[in-house]
Amino acid sequence: xxxxxxxxxxxxxxxxxxxxxxxxxxxxxxxxxxxxxxxxxxxxxxxxxxxxxxxxxxxxxxxxxxxxxxxxxxxxxxxxxxxxxxxxxxxxxxxxxxxxxxxxxxxxxxxxxxxxxxxxxxxxxxxxxxxxxxxxxxxxxxxxxxxxxxxxxxxxxxxxxxxxxxxxxxxxxxxxxxxxxxxxxxxxxxxxxxxxxxxxxxxxxxxxxxxxxxxxxxxxxxxxxxxxxxxxxxxxxxxxxxxxxxxxxxxxxxx
Amino acid sequence: xxxxxxxxxxxxxxxxxxxxxxxxxxxxxxxxxxxxxxxxxxxxxxxxxxxxxxxxxxxxxxxxxxxxxxxxxxxxxxxxxxxxxxxxxxxxxxxxxxxxxxxxxxxxxxxxxxxxxxxxxxxxxxxxxxxxxxxxxxxxxxxxxxxxxxxxxxxxxxxxxxxxxxxxxxxxxxxxxxxxxxxxxxxxxxxxxxxxxxxxxxxxxxxxxxxxxxxxxxxxxxxxxxxxxxxxxxxxxxxxxxxxx
Numbered sequence: 001x002x003x004x005x006x007x008x009x010x011x012x013x014x015x016x017x018x019x020x021x022x023x024x025x026x027x028x029x030x031x032x033x034x035x036x037x038x039x040x041x042x043x044x045x046x047x048x049x050x051x052x053x054x055x056x057x058x059x060x061x062x063x064x065x066x067x068x069x070x071x072x073x074x075x076x077x078x079x080x081x082x083x084x085x086x087x088x089x090x091x092x093x094x095x096x097x098x099x100x101x102x103x104x105x106x107x108x109x110x111x112x113x114x115x116x117x118x119x120x121x122x123x124x125x126x127x128x129x130x131x132x133x134x135x136x137x138x139x140x141x142x143x144x145x146x147x148x149x150x151x152x153x154x155x156x157x158x159x160x161x162x163x164x165x166x167x168x169x170x171x172x173x174x175x176x177x178x179x180x181x182x183x184x185x186x187x188x189x190x191x192x193x194x195x196x197x198x199x200x201x202x203x204x205x206x207x208x209x210x211x212x213x214x215x216x217x218x219x220x221x222x223x224x225x226x227x228x229x230x231x232x233x234x235x236x237x238x239x240x241x242x243x244x245x246x247x248x249x250x251x252x253x254x255x
Numbered sequence: 256x257x258x259x260x261x262x263x264x265x266x267x268x269x270x271x272x273x274x275x276x277x278x279x280x281x282x283x284x285x286x287x288x289x290x291x292x293x294x295x296x297x298x299x300x301x302x303x304x305x306x307x308x309x310x311x312x313x314x315x316x317x318x319x320x321x322x323x324x325x326x327x328x329x330x331x332x333x334x335x336x337x338x339x340x341x342x343x344x345x346x347x348x349x350x351x352x353x354x355x356x357x358x359x360x361x362x363x364x365x366x367x368x369x370x371x372x373x374x375x376x377x378x379x380x381x382x383x384x385x386x387x388x389x390x391x392x393x394x395x396x397x398x399x400x401x402x403x404x405x406x407x408x409x410x411x412x413x414x415x416x417x418x419x420x421x422x423x424x425x426x427x428x429x430x431x432x433x434x435x436x437x438x439x440x441x442x443x444x445x446x447x448x449x450x451x452x453x454x455x456x457x458x459x460x461x462x463x464x465x466x467x468x469x470x471x472x473x474x475x476x477x478x479x480x481x482x483x484x485x486x487x488x489x490x491x492x493x494x495x496x497x498x499x500x
Contacts, residue, residue, distance in 0.1 A: 119352075127350035127409075130310050131364045131416060132339035138367075 022214045026144055029137045036142050044146035051107045051154060058103055059158030062095065063087065063165025071173065080174075084184035087166040092189065093197050096159040098245055101204040104151050105237040109212040112143050113233030116216025117226040125217070140217060144209035151205030152198065196252040203248070204241050211237040262321075263288045263420060263452045264309060269318030271304055278304050279315065280476040291446050291453040293463050295487075295498060296473030302456040303347075305473075306422045309454065310344050311335065322420070340368060343418035347425045349409030351397040357384070358393050361412050368416070383411040387441060403434035410441065421445070423455040427462045439465040460498060472498075 033040065070083050116139060119125050128135040167181050215233040219225045264286035271279040278301040286292045296302045307313035308320050311327050320327050327338060351360050361380045365371060371379075384390045387407040397405060406426060413421065423442060427435035439462045446453050446466070455466055463470060464484065471481040474494050480487060488499050 122353070123346045123348060123350040124352055126312055127344070127346055127352075129312060130339060130342075130344040130346075131413070132336045133364060133367045 018218070019211070019214050022217075023210055025136065026141060026210060026213075029134070029141050030145065032137055033141060033145060036137060039138060040142040040145050043142045044150055047108050047111070047143070047146050048150045048154065050111060051104055051150075054103055054107060055100055055154050055158050056161060058099065059096070059161035060165040062099060062158075063091065063162030063167075064169045066090070066095070066162070067166040067169035071170070081184060083170060084166065084176075084181050085188040088163060088185035088189060089193055091159055091162045091166075093193050094245075094249075096162055097155050097197050097201050097204065098241065100155045100158045101151060101201065101208070101241045102238055104147075104154060104205070105208050105241060106234050108147055108151070109208045109233040109237045110230040112147070112209065112212030113216040113219075114226055114230035116140075116143075116213060117219035117229035118216075120217065120219045121221060121223060121226055136217075140213045144206065144213055147209030147212070148202055148205040151208060152201040155201045156198075192252060196248065200245065200248040203244055207240050207244060208237045211240065261287055263323060264454065265319075265321040266305070266308070267319040267321070269305075269308060269315045269320065271301070271308065271313065271315045278476055279308075282318070282473075282477060284471060284478065284481075286452060286454060288452055289446075289450045291442075291455060291466050291468045293455045293457060293467040293470045294473055295458065295463060295470055297458060300473045301476050302458075302473055303424050306344070306424050306454060306456055310339065310342055310422060312344075340416055341419045343413035343416065343421040345406070345409050345413050345421065345423045345426055347428055349397075349405035351400075351405055351408055351412070353397045356394055356396055357389065357400070357408050357411075360397070360408065361415050364412065364416055379415055383415045384408075386414065386445075387411045401434075403430050403438065406430070406438055407441070410445070414445065417449075418451070420452045420454075423453065423457075425457055425459075426455065427457060427459045432461070435459060435461060436465070438462070442466045458498070463498075 067083060067087055070086055071080070074080055074083055074086070116125070119139070125135045125139070128138065163185060166185075167176075167178065170176050170181065212233040215229040215236070219229040262285040264284070266282055266284040269279055269282045270277070282301075282305065284292075284305070294302050294305060304313060308315050309322065309327075311320075314328060322338060322342065325334075325338075327335065330338060351357070352363065355363065358380055361383055362376050365376060365379060380393070381390065384393055387410050389404060389407050389411060392400060392404060392408070397408070400408060410426075426442060427438050430438065439459075442453065442455065442462075443466050445451055453466070455462065457463060467484050469482065470484055470487045471478050472487065472492075472495050473479075480490055480492060480495055482490075487495060490496065
């Protein structure tokens with residue numbers, strides 16, 4: 001029993017080390033990113049486009065439901081006018097980044113893992129290597145960079161939609177104006193509500209990209225492993241996002 | 256850049272294991288310039304592993320792999336990339352990039368290495384596809400091609416970089432006899448027209464008969480017999496006989 005647990009633990013530590021080494025390789029090869037601008041933009045466009053419908057719906061409904069849930073509770077305390085402020089702080093600081101990152105982990109992480117995994121299994125990556133094309137630079141650096149930049153942009157967009165959703169929910173039940181809602185929502189925001197949460201979204205984007213690429217690029221032979229690569233990319237990146245969020249929140253409270 | 260030595264590929268005491276499974280045991284092999292060597296052996300004997308060691312996709316546990324007179328695993332990165340440009344590899348499945356059309360598949364290595372103009376690209380792609388008889392399928396996607404067509408397209412993509420060595424990993428596996436013969440004929444004509452050095456890994460006897468200048472028979476991770484086809488066909492070894500009978 002003890003040996004089994006030790007083996008599992010050793011495997012996990014080994015995987016963590018491999019991901020670290022994969023990450024270092026990304027930063028080393030990212031120095032040549034200027035040669036891959038066209039492919040990076042293509043991947044950026046594909047990843048954003050694929051995630052846009054889901055992110056839009058999630059963002060809008062997030063704001064709507066949050067406002068609807070908050071209203072009765074705050075109304076009972078006579079604190080109705082705090083709803084826009086509560087919405088903006090909670091969405092910008094925490095709910096927006098974490099929910100949209102998890103959505104992107106499902107959408108982008110699985111797409112990157114499955115695509116690279118399938119390329120690995122069908123020897124397309126080996127074919128690139130054999131023809132002296134650097135597959136890591138062409139396949140991994142481009143996708144990870146696209147995810148690192150794309151996820152924060154999607155989160156900004158989803159946050160805006162969530163705030164709009166909150167406004168729609170309030171407008172349906174009261175006659176609050178856009179100007180008043182905007183003033184109440186934004187006046188309360190400070191540096192800590194905007195900048196640190198925005199910066200952590202780059203880390204989330206990078207995590208989604210690097211984990212998806214790692215799982216796909218190191219996929220073992222067989223079609224079954226492609227599914228496993230996509231699945232484990234989602235599971236691991238989601239878990240890491242939650243852990244990293246906890247660390248980011250701890251760090252931001254220090255300042 | 257030219258290589259004047261006789262043996263363009265040379266494997267010296269190469270060993271390779273996967274866990275406890277010893278696949279290659281002290282394998283030594285020389286391939287002369289312009290020669291087509293066929294590596295014959297049953298499935299799982301390590302034929303493909305030899306090819307992957309020659310192109311550097313797999314590193315042997317011990318031994319030396321020399322191509323163009325140099326140990327490939329001691330080459331500086333730039334020289335290693337240049338060696339790979341001069342060495343083509345036809346994968347068993349063709350390994351076409353499935354998100355690209357056949358034209359884009361062929362253009363891809365050219366653009367990455369030389370970034371030529373549109374006219375040069377069109378000329379080279381057309382010439383290469385014409386050589387393998389696939390010009391009509393230039394704008395098709397890999398998923399629209401049959402197994403034999405995929406191998407032809409893979410060969411065209413390999414030939415477009417004008418390699419000096421071509422490694423074929425089971426080029427006729429999974430094909431009907433007529434298509435297998437077409438592919439074997441193509442291998443022979445490419446070798447003759449370009450004076451290409453080729454290593455063909457197969458267990459298809461028709462392909463062996465049509466393409467081989469020399470045959471090396473692999474058994475339990477080591478070469479049991481090496482020689483010209485006429486010699487090998489007359490060999491008394493039961494394992495070798497089993498291929499020809």
